[in-house]
Amino acid sequence: MTMRSVPIVDRVTDAFFALDTSFRFTYLNERAETLLKRSREDLIGRVMWDEFPQTVETQFPEGFHRAMDEQVPVSFEIYHAPLETWFEARAYPSETGLSVFMRDVSERKAQETTLAQHAAVVEAIRDAVVTLDRNREIITVNGATESVLGAGRSTLVGEHIETLTEAAGIDDDDAVEIGRAITDVDVGNADRRQLELPYVGPNGDDRMGEFRFVPVEDNAATVAAIVRDVTDQHEYDRVVTSLHEVTRWLLESDDPEEICAIAVHAGSDLLDLPISGVWLLEEEQGYLEPVAGTAGAHDEFGGLPRFNPGEGLVWEVFEGGEVQLFDDLGDTDGLYNPETPLRSEIIAPIGTHGVLMTGSYDPHWFDETDVDLISTLVENTRAALDRADRERVLRDRTAELERQTERLEAVAEILSSDLQNQLEAVADALADDGADEWEFPLAEDTVETTLDRAERLVDDVREFARNASAVGPRSRLRLESAIDDAIADSRLDPDNVVVDAPAALRADPDRFVHLLQTAFDSAVARANDDVTIQIGLVGFEDDGSRGLFLLDDAAEIPPNAHDRVLDPTADDDTAIDGLGLALVRAIAEAHDWTCTVTNGDNGGTRIEIREITTLDRDPA
Numbered sequence: 001m002t003m004r005s006v007p008i009v010d011r012v013t014d015a016f017f018a019l020d021t022s023f024r025f026t027y028l029n030e031r032a033e034t035l036l037k038r039s040r041e042d043l044i045g046r047v048m049w050d051e052f053p054q055t056v057e058t059q060f061p062e063g064f065h066r067a068m069d070e071q072v073p074v075s076f077e078i079y080h081a082p083l084e085t086w087f088e089a090r091a092y093p094s095e096t097g098l099s100v101f102m103r104d105v106s107e108r109k110a111q112e113t114t115l116a117q118h119a120a121v122v123e124a125i126r127d128a129v130v131t132l133d134r135n136r137e138i139i140t141v142n143g144a145t146e147s148v149l150g151a152g153r154s155t156l157v158g159e160h161i162e163t164l165t166e167a168a169g170i171d172d173d174d175a176v177e178i179g180r181a182i183t184d185v186d187v188g189n190a191d192r193r194q195l196e197l198p199y200v201g202p203n204g205d206d207r208m209g210e211f212r213f214v215p216v217e218d219n220a221a222t223v224a225a226i227v228r229d230v231t232d233q234h235e236y237d238r239v240v241t242s243l244h245e246v247t248r249w250l251l252e253s254d255d256p257e258e259i260c261a262i263a264v265h266a267g268s269d270l271l272d273l274p275i276s277g278v279w280l281l282e283e284e285q286g287y288l289e290p291v292a293g294t295a296g297a298h299d300e301f302g303g304l305p306r307f308n309p310g311e312g313l314v315w316e317v318f319e320g321g322e323v324q325l326f327d328d329l330g331d332t333d334g335l336y337n338p339e340t341p342l343r344s345e346i347i348a349p350i351g352t353h354g355v356l357m358t359g360s361y362d363p364h365w366f367d368e369t370d371v372d373l374i375s376t377l378v379e380n381t382r383a384a385l386d387r388a389d390r391e392r393v394l395r396d397r398t399a400e401l402e403r404q405t406e407r408l409e410a411v412a413e414i415l416s417s418d419l420q421n422q423l424e425a426v427a428d429a430l431a432d433d434g435a436d437e438w439e440f441p442l443a444e445d446t447v448e449t450t451l452d453r454a455e456r457l458v459d460d461v462r463e464f465a466r467n468a469s470a471v472g473p474r475s476r477l478r479l480e481s482a483i484d485d486a487i488a489d490s491r492l493d494p495d496n497v498v499v500d501a502p503a504a505l506r507a508d509p510d511r512f513v514h515l516l517q518t519a520f521d522s523a524v525a526r527a528n529d530d531v532t533i534q535i536g537l538v539g540f541e542d543d544g545s546r547g548l549f550l551l552d553d554a555a556e557i558p559p560n561a562h563d564r565v566l567d568p569t570a571d572d573d574t575a576i577d578g579l580g581l582a583l584v585r586a587i588a589e590a591h592d593w594t595c596t597v598t599n600g601d602n603g604g605t606r607i608e609i610r611e612i613t614t615l616d617r618d619p620a
Helices: 030-036 053-057 060-070 106-113 119-124 144-149 161-167 172-186 231-252 256-270 295-301 312-320 368-431 447-468 479-489 509-526 581-590
Strands: 015-020 025-028 074-080 085-094 097-104 128-132 138-141 193-200 206-215 223-229 276-282 287-293 324-326 344-350 354-360 475-478 497-499 503-507 533-538 547-552 594-599 605-610
Touching (some): 015 030, 025 030, 053 060, 060 085, 060 097, 085 106, 097 231, 128 144, 128 161, 144 223, 161 172, 172 193, 172 206, 172 223, 206 231, 231 256, 231 368, 256 276, 256 287, 256 354, 276 295, 287 295, 287 312, 287 354, 312 324, 312 344, 312 354, 354 368, 475 479, 475 509, 479 497, 479 503, 503 509, 509 547, 581 594, 581 605
Parallel strands (some): 497 533
Antiparallel strands (some): 015 025, 015 097, 085 097, 128 138, 128 223, 193 206, 206 223, 276 287, 276 354, 344 354, 475 503, 533 547, 547 605
C-alpha cells in the first residue's frame, strides 16, 4: 500500500503532537495549536510538563511514561471540564519519542451509551457499528459496515461474529483477541475494550481498524462493536515518526549536498513525491543551483535547471519565504517552462538556503497535509544546513587560527634572528673604534641607520600582528600621492618608479603607504643595482576583479617560492629588513583584498593586489 493509494491527513481532524524522549515538543499540527492554545514557535523544544503543569495531575504522565518505558501504544480518555468535552489520547512510541493524537470523543461517548435506543444516530455515523447478543450473533448492522468492512446486513445479520472477522480477512490470532474483548465487556470485566488490528478492506487493500467494544442495554443486544478505519492516522503516524529518523540523519551530516540528497529522497520514499529537487543559493553569483534530485526528476527533465533572479515560480517563492501550493499550473502565470508536463507543484523555501520543489503530472494532486509534512521536512533541512554552515565557519576559523599561529611563530623567529643580528652588528661596530675606515654592514654610513632599520623591523612585526584586526578608518586616496609617500620612506630612488595611469581608492592611509613601501624595499633588496618598478591597474579592460600590480626588474622570485614569500619565514631572502612580502599580503588581507606573486612576461617579479572594489581611474 502506498501513500497515494490511501489519501492521508486531510481526512485526519485529530490534534496531533510529537514528543522526544525527554518529553519535549518536536512537532504540532494546527489542530493541536488550537487545542493547546499555543503556537508551534512557543512549544517546539520545550518540555510538556513545564509548559502545561496542570497535566501532571491527570493520566498524561502515567500513560506517556508507560508508553515510553515499555514501548507499547497507550490510550486513555480524559474529561476537560472547562470545555465540557471528553478527549481520547492515543500515544504511539518509537525510539525517538512519542506521537500523540488527541480526539474529541464526546459525541462517540454519547452515541455508545444510547446506541440501541438511537438506531438513526448509529446509522448516520461513518464508523461500522454491529451489535451482538450473548451468543455472539449479530443483531444489527449499520449502513457504514459495508463501506468499512466490505460486508452488509444481508450477509451478517443473524450470523456469528466469526462471519464478520472472516469477511474482513482478520487472521485467527486477532479474531481470538476480538472474542476475548467482547467477553470482557459482556461479563462486566471492562467498561470498554479497544483493539487496533489489520484487516482487508472492501477493495482488497490492507487497512488498519480501530475496534471498540462497549456494553449496550437492550432486550436482545449486549455488546456493540464500533469499527473505524484508522489507516490514514497510522500512515500519518508512520510518516511523522520516520521524519524524526530523517531529522537524525540530516543532523549527522555536515555536507550541504548530502543533506539536500537526504531531504529529497526522504520526500520521495516517505511522502511518495517521485519528482522532487532541491536548489541552493549560490551566494557569489546569486542564482539557485540544483544540488539534489530524485531519479524521476532527472528522467523527466534530463537534469534540473538553474534559476536566476526573477526566473519562474521557484525564484518568486524563494523571495517570498512561504511554502506555496499550486493546484493547477495550467492556470498559473509566471512559469519558468510553460511547456512543462507537470500540472501541480509544491515549492517550499529552505530558509535563506534555497528551495525544495516537488511536482505531479495531475492537477490538484497535493493537499494541505502534503504542505504540512513538506513544511516539516524543509524546516528540519534548514536546521541541518544552518548547523553545517556553523560547523564550516568553525572549521574555517580554526584553520585560520592555526595559520595565524604558525605565521606569528615565524614572526617571533624573524624578530629574534634579524633583530639580534642588527644589534650585534651595532655592538661590534662600537667596539671596533680603532679602525680608521669602517663601513657598517648592511647599513649606509652610521650606527643610527642600522638602529633605524631595527626599529623598522619592530614596526613590521607590529604591523603584521594588526592583520587580525580591522583596519582603521578608510579615506579616499590618490594612488600617486600614496606612492610618493611610500618612496619617501623606502630605499627606492624616486626616479625609478613608473605609474601607468592615475587612480584613486579608499584605504587606511598609513597602512596602504606601508604596503607600498614594503613592496618597494623588497624589490630593492633583490636588486644588484638600481631597480625600476612599474605600477599599473588591472581588471578594467576585462571586467575582472579590480586591483593594481607592481612589476620590478630585480632578480625574479622563482615560481616555486611564490607562495612561500607571502608567509613569514626566517630564511626569506626578500625580507632583509623585515617581513618582506608577507607584510604586503597581511595589509592587503586586512583590507579584504587578495595578494599574489608571479613573474613578469620578460622577467622580474609581479605583485598583484586584487578585489579593491573602490579602485577607480582618476581623471584628475
